[in-house]
């Protein structure tokens with residue numbers, strides 16, 4: 001009898017920006033405790049998982065050349081982690097993962113984490129696992145700090161190393177312009193630079209996240225714009241001084257405010273409306289301060305199967 005091969009599953013997964021990122025002291029395990037407000041954006045990757053005799057990872061699109069296709073790829077580590085968790089190690093060697101990327105690589109928008117989260121959701125459907133999103137989030141947290149958020153999407157408050165999440169009420173669609181830099185930045189190097197800056201001086205620190213949460217509930221982009229803040233920004237700018245010019249150019253082009261996203265170097269600019277975002281994007285693209293400009297909106301949902309039942 002012929003074995004039935006399940007059809008491939010494609011998952012769409014959002015990028016994230018940090019509207020607020022407060023970084024605490026370095027921990028013994030090398031991580032930093034943080035408090036952050038994530039928002040999932042409509043700039044997405046698509047990940048297809050398929051049963052195959054030709055296992056491995058394939059990468060297309062934005063930054064594809066700089067993404068490893070060996071076992072170090074976070075999406076592949078997601079395959080292995082889920083196979084182990086479900087006690088079906090033999091299936092690890094029977095999966096092909098195809099990444100179609102739009103999220104910048106090493107851009108501070110959690111692109112690699114998004115691909116890992118999408119792989120978990122895709123495999124859960126391909127293997128017909130009866131796992132809730134919360135159960136998948138446990139596996140996700142073992143892969144990286146930002147992976148659980150990519151599962152849930154929306155707007156959320158993250159604590160711990162970013163993996164502990166509670167949803168935040170966000171009433172409004174916010175419009176963003178994203179400026180991609182020429183090259184990525186290494187997240188560990190940016191955290192290490194922040195530690196160095198704090199040893200030598202007193203780089204600015206963001207305050208409490210409460211006003212950000214209130215601004216999100218009010219839905220007023222002008223109020224939110226005054227409150228965007230990221231402790232890692234000083235470190236990212238120290239490693240990539242040109243970001244200062246990019247941040248200025250976005251505001252000069254008409255954005256309400258700009259911030260470095262996560263560990264950078266992508267800069268995110270909050271705009272008054274969808275129309276304003278298009279105008280800011282056009283002007284920023286001509287200003288010669290970044291490699292590529294994109295518009296996006298948020299919040300959007302987390303990783304979900306395209307064109308199908310999106311359980312879990």
Ligand code: C5P
Pocket residue numbers: 030031032033034143144145146160161162187188189191
């Ligand atoms: O969790 P993830 O693998 O994405 O983190 C990458 C690196 O970023 C960590 O190895 C660590 O150097 C740094 N990091 C940190 N504190 C966090 C999150 C990440 O120091 N909360």
